[in-house]
Amino acid sequence: MKFETAAIHTGDRPDRTYGAVTAPIYQTSTFAFEDVGKTRGYDYSRTANPTRKTLEETIARLEGGKAGFAFATGMAAETTVIHLLKAGDHIISGDDVYGGTYRLFQNVMTSFGLEFTFLRMNDRKKIEEAIRPNTRMLWLETPSNPLLNITDIEMAVDVARKHNLLTVIDNTFATPYFLRPIEYGVDLVVHSTTKYLNGHCDVVGGAVVTTTDDLTEKVQFLLNAMGTCQSPFDCWLVLRGIQTLPVRMKQHQKNAMAVANYLEGHPAVERVLYPGLTSHPGHEIARRQMKGFGGMVSMELKGGAETAKNFLRRIEIFALAESLGGVGSLVEHPATMSHASMPKEFRDKIGISDELIRLSIGIENIDDLIDDLKQALEAD
Ligand SMILES: *Cc1c(COP(=O)(O)O)cnc(C)c1O
Numbered sequence: 001m002k003f004e005t006a007a008i009h010t011g012d013r014p015d016r017t018y019g020a021v022t023a024p025i026y027q028t029s030t031f032a033f034e035d036v037g038k039t040r041g042y043d044y045s046r047t048a049n050p051t052r053k054t055l056e057e058t059i060a061r062l063e064g065g066k067a068g069f070a071f072a073t074g075m076a077a078e079t080t081v082i083h084l085l086k087a088g089d090h091i092i093s094g095d096d097v098y099g100g101t102y103r104l105f106q107n108v109m110t111s112f113g114l115e116f117t118f119l120r121m122n123d124r125k126k127i128e129e130a131i132r133p134n135t136r137m138l139w140l141e142t143p144s145n146p147l148l149n150i151t152d153i154e155m156a157v158d159v160a161r162k163h164n165l166l167t168v169i170d171n172t173f174a175t176p177y178f179l180r181p182i183e184y185g186v187d188l189v190v191h192s193t194t195k196y197l198n199g200h201c202d203v204v205g206g207a208v209v210t211t212t213d214d215l216t217e218k219v220q221f222l223l224n225a226m227g228t229c230q231s232p233f234d235c236w237l238v239l240r241g242i243q244t245l246p247v248r249m250k251q252h253q254k255n256a257m258a259v260a261n262y263l264e265g266h267p268a269v270e271r272v273l274y275p276g277l278t279s280h281p282g283h284e285i286a287r288r289q290m291k292g293f294g295g296m297v298s299m300e301l302k303g304g305a306e307t308a309k310n311f312l313r314r315i316e317i318f319a320l321a322e323s324l325g326g327v328g329s330l331v332e333h334p335a336t337m338s339h340a341s342m343p344k345e346f347r348d349k350i351g352i353s354d355e356l357i358r359l360s361i362g363i364e365n366i367d368d369l370i371d372d373l374k375q376a377l378e379a380d
Contacts, residue, residue: 003177004246006061010239011054025236026050047224051232055239056207059197062176062242063189065209067216069223070235074172074192075100076228077206081168081190083222084215085136087113092130093139094121095350096147098170098192099339101139107341120350121151122282127159135163140186141170142179143286146298146334146358147351148273150282153289157185172196172325177249178292187211188219195325196295198241199248203234248327251363252295258366259359259373260297268307268377270355273298296324297359301377305354308333312357314376317368324360329369331359 001009011023026049031042042048052070060068071077078101085091093105095118105116117130121140138160142151153169160167168188169181175196181189191197193205210216223229230238253276260274272279275286276293286293301307312320318331322338332338335354339347347353361369 001061003062007058007245008243010058010242011050023051023054023236023239025232027232045232046227046229049229049232049235051239052230052235055230055235055242058239058242059176059191059193059207060209062245063171063209064176064180064182065189065211066213067210067220069208069210069219070193070230070238071206071208071223071228072230072234073204074098074190074194074206075104077190077192077208078104078170080219080222080226080228081188081208082109082114083226084166084218085114088115088134089136090115090117090132090134091137091139092117092119092127092135092165094141094144094149094151095119096144096149096352097139097141098145098172099334099341101141101170102346103341105139120149121156122149124155124159127156128163131159131163131165135165137166137168139168139170141173143173143275143282143294143296145173145296146338146356148173148275148280148282148296148298150275150280150286152285153181153184153186161185173294173296174290175245175249175294177246178253178294179290182209182211184289188215193238193241194323196249196252197245197325198238199245199326200237200241201323201326201328201330203237203241205230205234205238248363249292249295252361253292255363255366255369256293256295256297256361259361259369262370262373263297263299266377268302270300270302295361297361299357299359300353300355301357303355305335308355308357310379311376314379315372316376317364317372318359324358326360327363329360329362329364331357334358 055070056068167186169186172192189209191207263269264272274297318329321330
């Protein structure tokens with residue numbers, strides 16, 4: 001099955017009992033045994049649930065992996081994956097990862113004896129120099145949040161393989177529609193399904209896709225042991241969202257390209273970050289490894305942080321809100337919102353300035369979006 005078909009034809013379709021064409025919601029905590037010691041395949045919903053299973057198989061298929069797992073949030077997925085490691089292990093992570101990922105690593109997991117190095121993942125030599133005898137994992141995010149930096153995945157995987165490291169990639173921004181990291185040799189894919197996979201800003205969720213039986217067994221064990229899984233109803237919502245992922249992503253990207261071009265030509269704009277622009281330093285790599293550039297655009301305005309704040313107060317169709325990837329456009333200010341959990345010195349060091357604005361371009365009519373940006377940029 002091709003991607004668009006696999007996104008829709010999920011689970012048993014139609015279902016075996018009544019022929020429902022939509023996956024049923026098994027909103028149950030527990031399952032009756034057929035006989036002593038004999039289940040019908042499920043015993044307790046933390047361990048496994050049929051609605052969750054349908055979502056998990058769907059995401060695994062879209063990513064081209066071995067097995068999928070659905071979690072309560074993207075952070076629950078990441079927390080579970082990082083528990084594949086043990087005290088004393090060292091992880092090399094991108095420095096411009098999602099703010100919550102940085103917080104989990106730096107402010108939580110270091111108390112459990114994990115060690116982290118954060119660096120820009122575009123320089124092979126720097127990654128190799130950061131490897132220690134106890135390094136076990138490379139953590140990648142491309143395009144990154146909010147700077148939209150691009151990592152050459154094949155290069156990173158090549159370094160990881162030479163040093164026997166697990167590679168994990170956060171594929172939230174690109175989605176498997178635009179980027180299939182497993183084809184480049186990545187070991188584990190994580191998602192915040194809250195964003196594009198669900199796509200409607202009405203659920204929080206996460207996912208992990210594995211590539212080997214060993215990783216599948218370990219992630220299943222941790223999910224059950226830690227209880228980080230997603231509820232059946234929320235799984236059903238994500239499944240429903242995924243059915244339209246291909247059409248949504250196409251439209252997100254079309255609108256984002258138009259917005260990026262408009263902003264790049266606007267005199268009030270200092271710089272635009274969008275991997276689809278030829279001015280973007282990662283453009284060539286993005287073109288090679290992705291099928292599209294996604295729907296996220298970041299920018300800096302001339303005139304500093306105060307100008308940025310005024311812009312955020314004036315913009316109307318774009319809601320001033322955290323999160324991204326929904327059908328409706330959102331705008332946010334990383335320094336005070338999504339990346340406030342990073343210390344200011346660290347933000348400054350990696351290039352998240354106080355004037356940086358991040359736009360999640362929705363699938364509304366593009367003329368309305370451009371008109372809204374224009375009025376917010378040009379009001380005095
Ligand atoms: C939002 C986000 C997360 C965290 O996911 P939640 O569902 O909010 O817990 C992780 N990575 C990226 C890239 C994100 O955008």
